[in-house]
Amino acid sequence: MTNTKEIASRRRSIDPATCERDYDSSEVEFMQALEQYKNDSGRRFPTCSEILTVLRSLGYVRVMPCSVAAS
Structure with a gap:
């Protein structure tokens, strides 16, 4: 479940006039x-x-999780 702080912070990163958001690098x-x-x-x-x-x-690669051997 998403908390209200996360929602509020997401809302602030969107410019209400242009609907553009701040993108990370x-x-x-x-x-x-x-x-x-x-x-x-x-x-x-x-x-x-x-x-x-x-x-x-x-440089993105898919990393497969290590499987744990069942003992």
Whole structure:
């Protein structure tokens, strides 16, 4: 369940006049990389696979949780 402090802090990060929010540095980096991909490829609407390629180019990898051996 989300507490009221979290909700209030989320509301403050959205500009009510423009509905724009403050993005953290990793979000800005991703948005810029995706825009660059769209400009380079000429595709306005990249597929999920293409978006995954952009994420991987930024260094994101899926980390699988370690499985605990049952004894």
